[in-house]
Amino acid sequence: MLEIKNVTKKFGELTAVNNLSFTVEKGQVFGIAGPNGAGKSTLYNLITGLYPFEGSIKFEGKEIRGFPSHKIAKLGIARTFQIPQTFPSLTVKKSIAIGNYFGSDAEFDPAYVDEILKFVNLYDKQDEKTGQLKLLDKKMLMIAAALGTRPKILMLDEPMAGSNSKEILSLMELIKRINQDMGITIIIIEHFMKVLTELTSKLLIIETGTEICCGDPNDVTSDSRVIECYLGDGHD
Amino acid sequence: MDMDWKRNSQLLMIIFGIIGIMPLFFGSTNFIMHILIMCLIWSVVASCWDLIMGFAGIFSFGQVAFFVIGSYASAIISAKFSVPPIFAVILAGFVAGFLGVLVGLPCLKLKGAYIALVTFAVHMILEPVLKGDIGRAIGTGGSRGILTIAPMNILGYTFNSSDPVPYFYLMFFLAVASSFIILAVIKSHWGDAFLALKDSEQFATCLGVSAFKYKLIVFALTSFITGMIGGFYAHYVGMLSTRMLGIDLFVTLMVILVIGGVGKFPGAIVGSFITIALNEMLSPLGSYRPIILGAMVIVLVLLLPDGIVGLIQKIMPKKKSGKSLIA
Numbered sequence: 001m002l003e004i005k006n007v008t009k010k011f012g013e014l015t016a017v018n019n020l021s022f023t024v025e026k027g028q029v030f031g032i033a034g035p036n037g038a039g040k041s042t043l044y045n046l047i048t049g050l051y052p053f054e055g056s057i058k059f060e061g062k063e064i065r066g067f068p069s070h071k072i073a074k075l076g077i078a079r080t081f082q083i084p085q086t087f088p089s090l091t092v093k094k095s096i097a098i099g100n101y102f103g104s105d106a107e108f109d110p111a112y113v114d115e116i117l118k119f120v121n122l123y124d125k126q127d128e129k130t131g132q133l134k135l136l137d138k139k140m141l142m143i144a145a146a147l148g149t150r151p152k153i154l155m156l157d158e159p160m161a162g163s164n165s166k167e168i169l170s171l172m173e174l175i176k177r178i179n180q181d182m183g184i185t186i187i188i189i190e191h192f193m194k195v196l197t198e199l200t201s202k203l204l205i206i207e208t209g210t211e212i213c214c215g216d217p218n219d220v221t222s223d224s225r226v227i228e229c230y231l232g233d234g235h236d
Numbered sequence: 237m238d239m240d241w242k243r244n245s246q247l248l249m250i251i252f253g254i255i256g257i258m259p260l261f262f263g264s265t266n267f268i269m270h271i272l273i274m275c276l277i278w279s280v281v282a283s284c285w286d287l288i289m290g291f292a293g294i295f296s297f298g299q300v301a302f303f304v305i306g307s308y309a310s311a312i313i314s315a316k317f318s319v320p321p322i323f324a325v326i327l328a329g330f331v332a333g334f335l336g337v338l339v340g341l342p343c344l345k346l347k348g349a350y351i352a353l354v355t356f357a358v359h360m361i362l363e364p365v366l367k368g369d370i371g372r373a374i375g376t377g378g379s380r381g382i383l384t385i386a387p388m389n390i391l392g393y394t395f396n397s398s399d400p401v402p403y404f405y406l407m408f409f410l411a412v413a414s415s416f417i418i419l420a421v422i423k424s425h426w427g428d429a430f431l432a433l434k435d436s437e438q439f440a441t442c443l444g445v446s447a448f449k450y451k452l453i454v455f456a457l458t459s460f461i462t463g464m465i466g467g468f469y470a471h472y473v474g475m476l477s478t479r480m481l482g483i484d485l486f487v488t489l490m491v492i493l494v495i496g497g498v499g500k501f502p503g504a505i506v507g508s509f510i511t512i513a514l515n516e517m518l519s520p521l522g523s524y525r526p527i528i529l530g531a532m533v534i535v536l537v538l539l540l541p542d543g544i545v546g547l548i549q550k551i552m553p554k555k556k557s558g559k560s561l562i563a
Contacts, residue, residue, distance in 0.1 A: 048442050068448070069441035078442070085439035089431040089499075098432050101425055103444025145443055 001026040001185055002047070002077075002153060007055035009039075009046055009209070016042040017053070018209040024153070024202075029179050029186040031200035031217060033193070039209035040189045041082055044155055048072055048079050060152075073103040076152035080159065082189075084138040088131030092122050092141055095130055099148025106150060113148060120144040120174065136167050143174065147182070154178060155187040160195055168195065175199060193221050241423045248419060248502055252412050255509075259401050269400035273472065275512045276404075276411040280465045282492040282504035283418050284458040290499030291422060292454040293434025295348055298339055298355035299462060300486050301362050304478070306332040306463025307470035308366060311385045312375040314471070321388045325467035332463020333456045340455030344448060359486075363478045381477030388471045395471075403472055410468060414461050415502060421457065422501055430454060487526075488515070494533050497543020506544055 002024040009017040016039045024030045032040050046053045049069040057064050064072055078099070087095050096116050101108045117123040120140040125133070130141060139159055146154055156175065160168050172195060179186050190196050196203055196217055203217040205226050213223050220226055255276070262268040285299040310328035314321050339358050343351045365371055372378045388395040388406065395403050421427055429450040432440035441447050470476055488511060496507025514532075518525040540547055 050438060050441075068446070069438075070444045070446040073442055073444040081439060085436040087432045087435040087440070089435050090428065094428060095432075098428055098440070098445065099443040101444075102429065102446075142439070145439075149444055 001028075001060060002187075003056075003058040004043075004047070005056040005058070007043075007046060007053055007057060009042055009051060009053045016209050017046065019055075020206065020209065020211055022204055022211070022214055024185060024187060026152075026185055027179070027183065028202060029175070029188065029200045031196040031203040032187065032189045032206065033191065033196055033203065034206040034212070037208075038206045040206065041157055042209070043206075044079055044157055044189070047155065048077060070102070073149055073151075074105055076150070077155065078103065078146035078149045078151035078153070079155040080139070080142040080146055080157055082157045082161065084135065084142055086130035086133065086138050086141055088129060090130060091127050092130055092133070092144075093117060093126035095141055095145050096148040099145040100150070103149030103151075112150075116144050116147050119147070119177075135162055136170075139163075139171070140174070143178075147178065147184075151184060153185045153187060155189075157189045158191065159188065160190060160192050168192070172199060197221060241419070244419055244423070244502070245416070248412075248415055248505075251502060251505055252408070252415070255411075256408060259404055263401050266398070266400055269404055271512060271516060273400060273404050273407050275509045276407045277465055277469055277472075278489065278492060278512065279505040279508035280411050280414045281462055282489050282496070282508050283415060283501060284462045285489060286493055286496070286498060286501055286504045287418055287421065287430075288454050288458045290493070290501070291427060291434070292430040292451070294343065294451065294454065295352040296339075296343070296355045296455070296458075297352045297486075298336075298358045299458075299489060300481060301355075301359040302332045302336055302459040302462040303466040303469070304362060304366075304480050305335055305459075306466025307476055307480070308376055308382070308466075309463065310467030311382045311470040311476055314386050315382075316375055321386050321467075321471045322390050325388075325464055325471065328467035328470075329460045329464035332466065333460030336455040336459025336463075337452055339459075340452050343455070344451055359481065363481045366478050377476075379478075381475065382470075383475050385470050385474050385476065387474065388468070397472065397474065407468060407472070410465065411505075414465070415505065417461070418501060426450065426453060487529075488512075491529055491533055493543075494536055495543055497540075497546040500543055500545040500549070503543045503545035510544070 005021050007017055007020045008015065020043065032043070034040055045051050047057055049067050049072045053065070059075055059077060064075065087098070090098070093113060096113050100113050117126050120143060122137065122140055122144060125137065130138070133141060159171050163171060175186060175188065176199065178184050188199065200217050202215065203220045204214040205212040205220055212225050213220055258272055259269065262272065281299060281303055288294050288296045306328040309331040310321070310324040313319050313327050314324035319327065339355060343354055346354060366376045367379045376382065387397070388403070395406065397403065429445045432445055433447055433450060437447055492504055492507040492511045495510050496503030496505070515525065515529065518528055521528065
């Protein structure tokens with residue numbers, strides 16, 4: 001469904017993403033992990049057209065390199081951000097409507113917006129301005145607005161960051177429902193290995209923009225290169 | 237119908253209802269009628285500035301420049317090509333709108349203060365262009381300006397500055413039409429796109445909003461309306477010079493926005509009437525007038541950061557609408 005091939009991104013002398021290649025299959029929950037500064041969010045920015053890059057990214061067999069972000073959204077790739085992004089000037093409902101109106105080729109559907117509001121448990125807060133929301137609700141809203149675009153792939157950037165254990169459980173449940181009930185392919189960047197091993201069917205570990213290993217989450221997390229990358233080479 | 241739209245259009249109708257009956261009381265006093273016409277002119281120009289700056293979050297400082305471009309364009313088109321003033325005004329809107337898009341293009345890659353610098357540079361270079369060889373070649377009259385501009389003429393009726401009531405109602409019609417267009421834009425999916433791009437451009441574009449398209453739309457629309465109003469101004473006052481590009485008009489428009497409330501449409505309309513009235517009332521104070529106006533701006537920014545309309549909204553909180561705007 002999504003094919004990343006020899007993708008490289010340099011910021012001057014710094015190589016943020018280095019010759020990275022991997023494939024995400026339809027219906028999969030694909031995990032990406034790595035230390036801070038590994039290039040995970042940069043990779044999202046490349047896939048969603050925010051930065052130019054070298055290499056190739058194909059979505060459903062179509063090359064999307066050079067496409068602007070809004071066109072990529074319309075193709076069916078939606079994302080969230082590590083630092084919650086909302087529209088403080090707009091209400092919760094309008095924020096989701098933005099995704100449905102602009103990000104989907106289908107006609108704007110207020111009933112679908114209501115459905116999404118209920119799906120993420122924000123129906124009672126639909127008229128609130130988004131700036132007033134709590135952190136968890138902001139994250140839910142970001143996911144809801146992305147779902148508003150009727151995406152085929154949803155890319156989540158550290159959705160659990162700053163959440164307590166109860167919130168992590170509810171977010172994990174939501175991600176499972178998005179994948180299973182809505183049939184949306186998920187790519188998730190996360191630091192919590194427990195979340196990744198439970199949710200994902202394939203896990204990619206990167207460090208300084210380079211692939212360390214990629215495969216079954218249980219195998220990957222016990223790989224000595226991954227342990228070394230997280231804990232250093234002096235661990236027991 | 238969306239509650240916000242209903243509430244704002246009712247507010248506009250009340251404001252314009254009050255303004256519309258002014259000639260009943262002041263119709264015989266040319267001086268007051270002139271002030272009211274100028275209030276209407278600045279209310280539209282300031283509302284356009286509010287649309288691009290307050291709603292779309294684009295710090296454009298080119299608003300006066302587009303007004304001047306429109307006024308010169310209409311005067312030149314009507315004189316050089318014998319186009320009736322009413323059509324010259326519309327063509328002037330297109331000239332200003334086209335130049336607005338040209339200025340908007342380099343601004344797409346810029347943010348905040350850098351857009352202010354680029355657009356203010358347009359303001360700065362306009363005066364030497366209009367006064368210089370290029371200006372003289374296209375008919376600006378150079379430093380002398382344009383001294384005779386045909387008055388407005390519609391269906392054989394020639395408007396006359398010595399009888400300002402018909403001019404007032406023509407400008408009143410333009411202001412009402414412009415204000416409802418601005419309100420319709422703010423309350424449409426265009427307005428939502430402007431706000432979303434202002435709040436978080438990256439998130440908005442990743443949700444399918446084209447920053448390129450909507451930023452150019454706001455540049456084109458605001459410079460088109462501003463240019464048209466500039467064209468009306470040219471035919472109303474009958475003469476033009478580059479004096480309008482001085483700091484006075486720029487600051488007056490800024491005061492109007494601050495008093496009315498940035499991003500609080502129709503605050504700019506209320507702000508324009510208050511500012512122009514204050515300006516006139518303070519005129520006996522001579523050179524102290526700008527000092528007092530400046531001090532007022534500082535006090536208002538500190539005490540009423542959302543302007544008078546923002547204060548009214550706080551006093552009378554709106555009911556929950558529960559309706560989607562995009563419908």
